[in-house]
Amino acid sequence: MxxxxxxxxxxxxxxxxxxxxxxxxxxxxxxxxxxxxxxxxxxxxxxxxAAAPAAAPAPAAEPEGLFITAPLVGTFYAASAPDAAPYVQVGDHVKKGQTVCLMEAMKMMNEVQAPCDCVIEAVLQQDGALVSFGEPLIRYREG
Structure with missing residues (x-):
């Protein structure tokens, strides 16, 4: 599995x-x-x-900056289709409410939107990656 x-x-x-x-x-x-x-x-x-205790992973350092985070557990998609251009790329200026990526959960596609007018600094997930609730997807700066 x-x-x-x-x-x-x-x-x-x-x-x-x-x-x-x-x-x-x-x-x-x-x-x-x-x-x-x-x-x-x-x-x-x-x-x-199964009886052996698992070692806890070392806590990762919190990345700094402003982030658009996963609103649910699901699969991250940077574009609307495998052959389509990504919604955003590093350096793009986006408007509040503009779709920046998709999250799929239980065969439902959910648009993730920019929380404010901003500039994309980094796309932190690979297309098709499974992400947890609250996990950073995109780093941005206001502007």
């Missing part, structure tokens, strides 16, 4: 009414849970090593 398939499964679970989900295959085990006030743990490990 690919990382993208796992993330899509997680997004569908999060949007569902189910409170727990467990999937075990020959190669790995995935257990999802959600509930009341506290966040439920999410585990994904090879089935043979």
């Amino acid at each position: 690919s990382n993208q398939e796992i993330f899509e499964l997680m997004a569908r679970f999060d949007a569902s009414a189910a409170t727990s989900f467990k999937l075990t295959t020959k190669d790995f085990s995935l257990e999802l849970g959600k509930g009341g006030g506290a966040a439920a743990p999410v585990y994904a490990a090879p089935a043979a090593q």
